[in-house]
Amino acid sequence: MATLRDVALRAKVSVSTVSRVINNEPRVRKKTREKVEAAILELSYLPNRTAQRLRSLNAKNKLIGLVLPDIQNPFYVDVVRGVEECAYEYNFAVMIGNFAQDERKEKMYLDVLQSESVDGLIVAPSHGRDQHIARVMENGYTVVCIDRGLIGMEVDIVKVNNEAGAFGAIEYLIGLGHTRIAHITGHPDIPTTAERVAGYERAMAKYGVEVDPELIKSSNSDYQSGASLMRELLELPNPPTAVFTANNLLTLGALKTIHESERTIPDDISVVGFDDMYWSMSLNPPLTAVRQSGYEIGRKAAELLLKRLADPHRPAVSLVLDTELIVRQSCKPR
Amino acid sequence: MATLRDVALRAKVSVSTVSRVINNEPRVRKKTREKVEAAILELSYLPNRTAQRLRSLNAKNKLIGLVLPDIQNPFYVDVVRGVEECAYEYNFAVMIGNFAQDERKEKMYLDVLQSESVDGLIVAPSHGRDQHIARVMENGYTVVCIDRGLIGMEVDIVKVNNEAGAFGAIEYLIGLGHTRIAHITGHPDIPTTAERVAGYERAMAKYGVEVDPELIKSSNSDYQSGASLMRELLELPNPPTAVFTANNLLTLGALKTIHESERTIPDDISVVGFDDMYWSMSLNPPLTAVRQSGYEIGRKAAELLLKRLADPHRPAVSLVLDTELIVRQSCKPR
DNA sequence: GTATGGGATGGGAACGTTCCCATGGAAACG
DNA sequence: CGTTTCCATGGGAACGTTCCCATCCCATAC
Numbered sequence: 001m002a003t004l005r006d007v008a009l010r011a012k013v014s015v016s017t018v019s020r021v022i023n024n025e026p027r028v029r030k031k032t033r034e035k036v037e038a039a040i041l042e043l044s045y046l047p048n049r050t051a052q053r054l055r056s057l058n059a060k061n062k063l064i065g066l067v068l069p070d071i072q073n074p075f076y077v078d079v080v081r082g083v084e085e086c087a088y089e090y091n092f093a094v095m096i097g098n099f100a101q102d103e104r105k106e107k108m109y110l111d112v113l114q115s116e117s118v119d120g121l122i123v124a125p126s127h128g129r130d131q132h133i134a135r136v137m138e139n140g141y142t143v144v145c146i147d148r149g150l151i152g153m154e155v156d157i158v159k160v161n162n163e164a165g166a167f168g169a170i171e172y173l174i175g176l177g178h179t180r181i182a183h184i185t186g187h188p189d190i191p192t193t194a195e196r197v198a199g200y201e202r203a204m205a206k207y208g209v210e211v212d213p214e215l216i217k218s219s220n221s222d223y224q225s226g227a228s229l230m231r232e233l234l235e236l237p238n239p240p241t242a243v244f245t246a247n248n249l250l251t252l253g254a255l256k257t258i259h260e261s262e263r264t265i266p267d268d269i270s271v272v273g274f275d276d277m278y279w280s281m282s283l284n285p286p287l288t289a290v291r292q293s294g295y296e297i298g299r300k301a302a303e304l305l306l307k308r309l310a311d312p313h314r315p316a317v318s319l320v321l322d323t324e325l326i327v328r329q330s331c332k333p334r
Numbered sequence: 335m336a337t338l339r340d341v342a343l344r345a346k347v348s349v350s351t352v353s354r355v356i357n358n359e360p361r362v363r364k365k366t367r368e369k370v371e372a373a374i375l376e377l378s379y380l381p382n383r384t385a386q387r388l389r390s391l392n393a394k395n396k397l398i399g400l401v402l403p404d405i406q407n408p409f410y411v412d413v414v415r416g417v418e419e420c421a422y423e424y425n426f427a428v429m430i431g432n433f434a435q436d437e438r439k440e441k442m443y444l445d446v447l448q449s450e451s452v453d454g455l456i457v458a459p460s461h462g463r464d465q466h467i468a469r470v471m472e473n474g475y476t477v478v479c480i481d482r483g484l485i486g487m488e489v490d491i492v493k494v495n496n497e498a499g500a501f502g503a504i505e506y507l508i509g510l511g512h513t514r515i516a517h518i519t520g521h522p523d524i525p526t527t528a529e530r531v532a533g534y535e536r537a538m539a540k541y542g543v544e545v546d547p548e549l550i551k552s553s554n555s556d557y558q559s560g561a562s563l564m565r566e567l568l569e570l571p572n573p574p575t576a577v578f579t580a581n582n583l584l585t586l587g588a589l590k591t592i593h594e595s596e597r598t599i600p601d602d603i604s605v606v607g608f609d610d611m612y613w614s615m616s617l618n619p620p621l622t623a624v625r626q627s628g629y630e631i632g633r634k635a636a637e638l639l640l641k642r643l644a645d646p647h648r649p650a651v652s653l654v655l656d657t658e659l660i661v662r663q664s665c666k667p668r
Numbered sequence: 669g670t671a672t673g674g675g676a677t678g679g680g681a682a683c684g685t686t687c688c689c690a691t692g693g694a695a696a697c698g
Numbered sequence: 699c700g701t702t703t704c705c706a707t708g709g710g711a712a713c714g715t716t717c718c719c720a721t722c723c724c725a726t727a728c
């Protein structure tokens with residue numbers, strides 16, 4: 001591949017001048033610039049980003065890292081879209097690491113991205129006391145957290161009001177006359193889990209509905225867990241009449257179990273899921289869900305990161321977006 | 335961040351020696367190695383991959399690029415998983431570019447990844463005569479194509495037998511007594527589209543079912559197109575009794591339209607989709623689909639790439655995986 | 669005409685590595 | 699004991715940029 005030097009030789013100018021041209025610096029005579037541009041075209045020269053990055057310490061790398069817990073989860077796919085679209089507009093490239101809820105893998109990706117000298121990172125911490133991310137911040141990297149905060153750290157956060165979202169879902173179910181409302185939650189260490197449980201409990205308390213501890217189930221935040229926890233609930237001597245699932249994957253898993261058990265929704269059991277998907281209305285039945293826009297979260301996070309890159313001394317911001325209850329047909333009055 | 339030099343100073347050895355340690359070269363005395371390792375730990379040193387990459391021309395960068403047409407499509411998410419898992423095992427990092435079916439964006443990501451001096455690329459070409467990818471190969475990069483080939487190029491390919499997959503789906507529908515079978519296909523320029531249409535036509539021909547051209551619809555390969563093409567089909571004076579949708583997104587879009595029109599599947603219309611999803615059984619009704627394993631495709635592609643990196647002179651391989659018809663409940667005898 | 673200034677350009681160090689080559693010393697051999 | 703060999707280590711150039719500094723040229727002011 002052609003280098004700066006090749007272009008310089010071809011255009012009969014110095015390396016410095018070519019560098020100035022590709023960086024759009026004003027101090028280049030029009031004629032020179034044209035000569036250089038011609039040479040660039042002829043050699044189909046591409047700046048070597050590796051060398052650029054090695055050399056410059058300013059935010060010129062045009063690369064941001066995105067570290068996600070689970071790319072299988074459609075929610076995070078939306079986040080990717082949001083981040084990417086914003087980054088693209090500003091000519092930033094995005095490097096994605098998917099750690100699949102595996103903390104070792106998370107650390108590995110964090111290390112790799114630091115080694116790549118990214119300008120900044122957008123991360124969904126595996127839990128609130130994520131040491132690895134704290135370490136990254138100590139190393140001077142700009143970080144924006146999504147979905148989950150970081151305890152005791154001054155850091156930009158974009159998330160959703162999980163407590164209120166869950167509260168709304170439960171309130172809705174209670175309004176339909178349900179009292180035996182189960183909650184399939186995510187992994188207990190994930191901050192959003194606690195927030196969603198809190199919303200559940202607050203709603204139950206507000207309407208004086210007793211919380212039966214055996215109706216709150218948790219293990220992991222994945223499809224398998226959703227399926228198996230739902231099975232446990234259905235096998236209870238006094239099974240729930242409604243279930244609130246704490247994320248996408250859990251919802252899908254729970255639906256699978258319910259369908260396998262030959263029960264029908266919402267006649268036998270009502271379902272509200274956290275996380276909406278664009279194809280939720282094609283589910284059986286069209287799913288009533290608490291929508292949080294992954295796209296919006298991703299986009300805002302990227303904007304925040306880019307802004308902070310421009311002004312590192314801006315105080316940390318905590319952006320809490322609202323959720324919306326999308327009522328479809330998976331719930332029925334009791 | 336600590337550099338090689340810092341570590342060298344701390345361990346009282348030369349930079350070269352430290353470099354040897356981090357590259358596991360044998361020619362280092364045990365005592366020296368331990369000294370260096372201690373220093374690395376104390377300074378929590380991370381090799382700067384940017385500098386490593388700049389310097390070394392061998393396949394030591396441990397970075398592969400993955401360029402995908404649409405990360406919204408669950409199929410490609412599975413591909414990502416497959417690639418990533420294989421890469422992780424070999425300590426490679428993956429850099430993902432999602433070009434959202436936008437050729438300009440595709441070129442941008444291809445350029446960026448070249449500029450990043452990746453070791454190799456896994457790409458799903460936007461179409462069979464993709465000039466951009468050809469250019470990348472001319473530049474000497476190792477490329478593996480997935481899902482779609484590259485006309486007239488000696489390149490590794492991992493794909494699925496689309497023609498046979500489609501054939502099987504149509505054969506199944508004909509076996510149920512359907513004759514007015516619509517086909518909602520993807521973008522006409524995408525090679526897989528043509529292959530799937532060919533399978534459709536071969537099946538129709540084999541069983542002597544007349545092909546009504548107005549039942550073959552195409553525009554783009556996305557959710558919106560699926561929805562609107564399905565609408566056109568339903569508005570036909572003599573609507574189809576079955577529909578075969580050529581991918582994931584088209585299927586979901588078509589389902590949306592059918593549900594909105596208050597028709598029921600499979601009573602009013604039977605549906606077979608290309609692409610299975612882990613939650614297909616939770617759709618309304620559980621979807622009959624042609625399964626292709628994105629995970630397997632991604633994994634094989636990564637293996638092929640890594641192998642070729644080790645042996646650049648290996649002749650190009652074309653891996654064609656089989657599809658499988660998963661019969662659920664979205665079809666009914668006519 | 670000389671001095672002053674500023675815009676355009678070139679030269680070269682530096683970024684953090686790798687890798688070739690040089691060097692020193694211990695072991696092995698006669 | 700001297701010579702050879704080999705292993706462990708160090709020195710320093712190179713990778714392709716950026717950016718500081720120096721230089722040169724030309725215009726303007728005196």
